[in-house]
Amino acid sequence: MKKICALVLGLLGAMNPLFAQRSNVSATPPMGWNSWNHFAEKVTEADVRAAADALVSSGMRDAGYVYVNIDDTWEGKRDAQGVIHTNDKFPDMKGLADYVHSKGLKLGIYSSPGPSTCAGYEGSYGHEDEDARTYAAWGIDYLKYDQCSFGDIIEQQAGGDQDKAASIQRAAYEKMHQAIMKAGRPMVYSFCQYGLYAVWQWGPDAGANLWRTTGDISDHWDRMSLIGFDQDGLEKFAGPGHWNDPDMLEIGNGGMTRSEYEVHMSLWAMLSAPLLAGNDLSKMTPETKSILMNRDVIAVDQDPLGHQAKRLWVEGPMEIWGKDLSGGRRVIAYFNRGEAAFDFDPRLSILAPLHGVRFKDLWSGNTIVLNEKSRLLVPRHGVLLLRQQ
Numbered sequence: 001m002k003k004i005c006a007l008v009l010g011l012l013g014a015m016n017p018l019f020a021q022r023s024n025v026s027a028t029p030p031m032g033w034n035s036w037n038h039f040a041e042k043v044t045e046a047d048v049r050a051a052a053d054a055l056v057s058s059g060m061r062d063a064g065y066v067y068v069n070i071d072d073t074w075e076g077k078r079d080a081q082g083v084i085h086t087n088d089k090f091p092d093m094k095g096l097a098d099y100v101h102s103k104g105l106k107l108g109i110y111s112s113p114g115p116s117t118c119a120g121y122e123g124s125y126g127h128e129d130e131d132a133r134t135y136a137a138w139g140i141d142y143l144k145y146d147q148c149s150f151g152d153i154i155e156q157q158a159g160g161d162q163d164k165a166a167s168i169q170r171a172a173y174e175k176m177h178q179a180i181m182k183a184g185r186p187m188v189y190s191f192c193q194y195g196l197y198a199v200w201q202w203g204p205d206a207g208a209n210l211w212r213t214t215g216d217i218s219d220h221w222d223r224m225s226l227i228g229f230d231q232d233g234l235e236k237f238a239g240p241g242h243w244n245d246p247d248m249l250e251i252g253n254g255g256m257t258r259s260e261y262e263v264h265m266s267l268w269a270m271l272s273a274p275l276l277a278g279n280d281l282s283k284m285t286p287e288t289k290s291i292l293m294n295r296d297v298i299a300v301d302q303d304p305l306g307h308q309a310k311r312l313w314v315e316g317p318m319e320i321w322g323k324d325l326s327g328g329r330r331v332i333a334y335f336n337r338g339e340a341a342f343d344f345d346p347r348l349s350i351l352a353p354l355h356g357v358r359f360k361d362l363w364s365g366n367t368i369v370l371n372e373k374s375r376l377l378v379p380r381h382g383v384l385l386l387r388q389q
């Protein structure tokens with residue numbers, strides 16, 4: 001199956017170079033780390049180097065986490081030629097890229113199609129070609145492009161006309177895509193415009209490898225679960241080279257319980273979402289490591305078919321989601337969003353072909369065989385993630 005997928009992607013790539021650039025850099029959802037959720041505006045070069053070191057020493061790189069993404073607040077001023085420079089927190093971006101690359105990792109950066117970023121730093125408006133060239137010269141491998149102040153420009157130019165607003169926004173994102181293509185260095189291109197104008201419908205054609213589908217996540221059960229469970233229905237837009245992005249991970253930041261973080265990791269893996277850790281990697285507990293580095297769960301996310309899960313059944317706060325994996329196997333998630341433990345009937349009527357099949361419980365490692373008499377106890381804010389053996 002892997003070979004067939006590679007062949008199909010190769011053929012599409014030969015016909016359309018834009019498609020080739022997209023699929024090659026994100027055949028499976030990007031994995032790595034991003035500075036924003038933990039460090040926010042305070043991030044420095046030292047923090048990014050420490051994150052790169054920790055990706056290697058913790059084993060995360062070898063589990064697939066290879067992007068080291070600097071979010072907002074690295075930007076300095078432009079010089080007389082319009083070339084962007086870093087600020088004092090990032091004295092040597094090329095040196096940092098070389099360091100990150102020497103560790104077998106890739107470096108990501110952040111900008112905005114507007115004149116300023118969300119944190120008020122210099123954006124790329126009117127300087128797209130120069131910026132893409134600068135990123136390529138530094139050795140950047142990933143760009144997150146965040147709408148921010150471009151929203152004001154859209155409002156000025158489109159007034160209340162939603163179609164016009166959508167086309168102005170799309171043109172701005174395409175412009176940077178073209179600039180990246182001209183700069184000649186393959187980069188993952190991540191749209192961040194919070195799911196406006198049904199971006200999943202046009203993002204891939206405008207050059208996106210991934211597109212945020214929502215506003216910002218936070219390290220709280222209510223926000224994480226609202227965002228994650230809301231992704232149902234978007235599954236048809238995801239696939240190799242182009243992914244829905246429900247935002248970065250909060251695992252290890254301290255605002256949720258172990259069980260809630262397992263739901264976070266399981267749900268993102270079911271959704272074929274990018275796995276961008278958002279915690280301080282230099283200070284991880286064994287629990288955080290075990291959640292982020294559960295190889296079975298990562299494999300669900302990184303399955304080469306790239307099928308995003310869909311909701312199969314819901315009753316109040318109880319949900320069953322299913323995802324097809326390569327090799328004809330399935331993975332089923334029993335989610336309990338409720339405030340008390342719940343004894344699930346496995347609902348074999350909707351999973352009929354899976355009657356009597358052996359599953360691996362991906363969090364406990366136990367084997368489970370489902371039949372009509374099975375009961376599946378799932379804790380409050382918890383998940384039972386079962387993969388066909």
Ligand code: GLA
Nearest residue numbers: 036071072118119146192216
């Ligand atoms: C927006 C984005 C966040 C982060 C910040 C940085 O809020 O959605 O992910 O990049 O901007 O300012």
